[in-house]
Amino acid sequence: MARNQRHVVPSGDGWAVKAPGAKRASSTHDTQADAERRAKEILGNSGGGEAVIHGRDGRIRDSDTVAPANDPNPPIDTRH
Numbered sequence: 001m002a003r004n005q006r007h008v009v010p011s012g013d014g015w016a017v018k019a020p021g022a023k024r025a026s027s028t029h030d031t032q033a034d035a036e037r038r039a040k041e042i043l044g045n046s047g048g049g050e051a052v053i054h055g056r057d058g059r060i061r062d063s064d065t066v067a068p069a070n071d072p073n074p075p076i077d078t079r080h
Helices: 032-045
Strands: 005-011 014-018 027-029 049-054 060-066
Touching: 005 032, 014 032, 027 032, 032 049, 032 060
Parallel strands: 005 049
Antiparallel strands: 005 014, 014 027, 049 060
16 A cells, blocks of 8 residues: 655745655645645645655655544654
């Protein structure tokens, strides 16, 4: 079973939220923080998953597990 992921990647002079293997971005944003918020919102609404945050150089710099938006017992995340 494939994991539900969204990647926040540099795109031109802004940031894009993309699903793995997607040619087009789900959304584009001026700031990385806005793109990260949108990626987590998409994941929460689609049953949870992992937000993978890339730096300007394209390398992964962080990741965050997102619980489903309706999860009555979400995981406790001490890093974020």
